[in-house]
Amino acid sequence: MLQFLSSALGWPPILAETIEIIESPEASTLILVSVLLGLVVVYLASKLGGELCVRVNLPPVLGELLGGVLVGTSVLRLLVFPSSGAGAEDVVLLNFLQQISGAPDNWMPTIFATQSEVISVLSEIGVIILLFEIGLESNLDELLKVGTKAAIVAVVGVAAPFAAGTLGLIYLFHIATIPAVFAGAALTATSIGITAKVLSELGRLNSPEGQIIIGAAIIDDILGIIVLAVVSSLAKTGEIRPSNIVILIVSSTAFLVGAIFIGRWLNPFFVNLVSSMQTRGEVLVVALVAAILAGLIAQFVRLEAILGAFAVGLILAETEKGEELKEQVKPLADVLVPIFFVVVGAKTDLSVLNPADPVNRAGLIIAGFLLVVAVLGKVITGFSLVGSSTPLNRLAIGVGMIPRGEVGLVFAGVGASSGILSESLNAGVIVMVIMTTFLAPPLLRLAFRGEPTTAVEPGS
Structure with a gap:
């Protein structure tokens, strides 16, 4: 046929x-x-x-x-x-x-x-399931309580590395403005998938620091998408269209606020529906349908599908079926989530770290600068929470924002495919993404060392 x-x-x-x-x-x-x-x-x-x-x-x-x-x-x-x-x-x-x-x-x-x-594709499904599970394990009320703190951390975590990276590349390395802006934009990302998984494994997901990190990472993702759209527009047309920025901000805010309020209103309908069903796996299947539909809506408004899945998990965790759903999603997550992390590692090309190759040397020097900015630009975010009445591990908050992961690779990929980034600058961005991704998990464990655990690790 x-x-x-x-x-x-x-x-x-x-x-x-x-x-x-x-x-x-x-x-x-x-x-x-x-x-x-x-x-x-x-x-x-x-x-x-x-x-x-x-x-x-x-x-x-x-x-x-x-x-x-x-x-x-x-x-x-x-x-x-x-x-x-x-x-x-x-x-x-x-x-x-x-x-x-x-x-x-x-x-x-x-x-x-x-x-x-x-x-x-299985890897992408894996990260959707991961964020759905993380949403189930999170506490919406606690997340809303830290909303202001999370917003401050996110804004500082985007603005500081973006400004320092862009200006440093222009004035220290004499790189043209548009490539410097694009590389600076790659510094703004935070990989919510990697951070959330580490926090969950450390039993820190529902701690004040964990909730601030997750909330900030979500806002970071939205701001990162807006930054990516802006710099992509700048690269293609040489000008930034304010209308596109406004549309992205409005759609992002409307989606998250709408998902929370509409989801809470629909919670009784979900409980009644699954309670009336007599087939096996009804709770998990109906919840996954809701998560997928929310992901599709998020994609439609130019957000990431993982945000839709996270929002649904966050909402359904409040229902009387929440605990049952948490247990049912674990085996599915055990099967699909590792695919995502292994694929991220498998796609990582360490050959850009080889100084024996002359092509890599300029990239490694730039990478060193970008890595310093990438780490310090996120670490300072925890210390931006001045005047907080709640005792917080500010270092842990900053470290939790470090990994760029797949989000940073998206920036590098778009920059390379469009021809915006030179070979050395693209190598520098990739090295920065690799190093922040692998440094964050052990650093986060060190930052929390000696403090009592506040949540049970998944699967225990």
Whole structure:
């Protein structure tokens, strides 16, 4: 059928060949096998890395990231993605699969692209489930109480690194204004997924510091999206359109406020609906449908789907089904969430850290500057909460805002694909993202050392 449509619509020959391969039963089987083998690698990497980190008193999420690096593009190359510039012939797992199956060479690019896409999609679903679970574990009333503090932390955490990074790149490194602005914008991000997971593992999610960090990270995400839209517009047109900024701010605020108030109003409907159902898994399935729909609405208003999932988890945690839902979502999170962290690690290219390559040297010098700004620009956020009557671990708040993770990689990816960032500047941004992502979990544990735990770790 697809082949007929290809001929009828006059699609390019390469597309027709791809369709022909996908329609082949043998190729379809190999695609399925490649995905399954890829998932085996993901789970082995996540468990091996997680177990090793637990035994040396580090957060398991750091082990999942390191496990991803081990099996990814930087080391073993068992799990590689096209975004790294690699081809099917560079993937050890696919070479092994081709050897034992005898698949023709022209099948491998299609198998590689399909496997990568499937695992990437599962990774995105994983982070949605993660934020849904984090929402369930959070306390909406406590989060609202720290709203002002979270807003202060978020604004300082965006403004300080953005200003310092941009001005430093212009006046110290003599980089043109638009690339400097774009690199400075990459410094504003905070990876809510990584921070929230570490806080949950440390039993700090419902502490005052944890709630401020999560609230600030959410606001940070919104501000980061606005900054990304602004600098992208600047790069494409050479001018910033105020109307776009206003639309983004209004839509972001309306979504979060609306989600909380409408969600609370609909809570009784959710409880009555699942209570009247007689099929298995009704609580979890209905909750996931709500989380997915909220994510789609968030995407529609140009926000991230993870914010919609987090909002739904936050709201449903208040219902009488909240505790039951927390228990039901854990096995699902155990299956899907590690994919996200391993994929982030697998996509990390450590070759940009090699000083022996002359191409990397300028990037490493810039990276050193960006890393200092990235760390200090977030650490000071905790100390911006002057006059607070509540005793707070201000260092922990600042450290919790450090990781850039996948959010920072989005900035780097957009900058590189649009040609805004030079090779050295792009390498500097990537190194900054890598280092902040891996530094934050152990630093956060150190910042909380010696303080009593305020919540139970998930799965305990």
